[in-house]
Amino acid sequence: MSRNYLGESEMRDYFSLFDTKGDGKIAKGDFGTVSRSLGANPTNKEISTLTSNSGKDRLSFEDFYPMWQSVIKMEEERADTYGQDKIVSGFRAFDREGNGQITISDVQNILEKLGERLSGEESGAILGQFVDSEGRIEYEKMVNTILNDDSRP
Structure with a gap:
């Protein structure tokens, strides 16, 4: 179950919209906001886990993009699990x-x-x-x- 997300070049353009200092980076605390504005719905715990691995206060696109890909993977796994749960619930009836x-x-x-x-x-x-x-x-x-x-x- 795969959703359509922006490609890497489009992501760079979108990422730059959240660069409030013009240094090519976003605040680490904005990772969740950016992810959610791009259509994902990571939990606060997932955001915390992903961003805690970075010792930086601000994230470059090169820092952001692999974390974003992890968010997509978690989203797809969650969607697969939820779909499977619905099917099992149907049989449970x-x-x-x-x-x-x-x-x-x-x-x-x-x-x-x-x-x-x-x-x-x-x-x-x-x-x-x-x-x-x-x-x-x-x-x-x-x-x-x-x-x-x-x-x-």
Whole structure:
């Protein structure tokens, strides 16, 4: 899940808008403000962690840009996790026993009725690797495996 952010040259131009002293730098304390104005939403703790590694009071673009890239990475990881949590919560609604498992027939029913309308054979082929001997699926493990499969295009 990737958002569109400015390229490096555009970032330099934007960065210069926050250079109040005309020295090609911004105050270290403005890092969060600049990041947020660029569309990210880092936490205060993340900002503190990133800026504490710099012993400088003012940040050049060369100091700022790697920290900005770290903010983007944290944003993407957070978005991925949040999306995964929403999917798991959706499956949890079908977890009648509250044990982290649902039946394959429940999952097949969901897949066959929503989205691309998979047949029983198609959904069975997809879900086969996640079904235990009792016909149940640990849905959180399944979602995690599917969403974190590095072999996907």
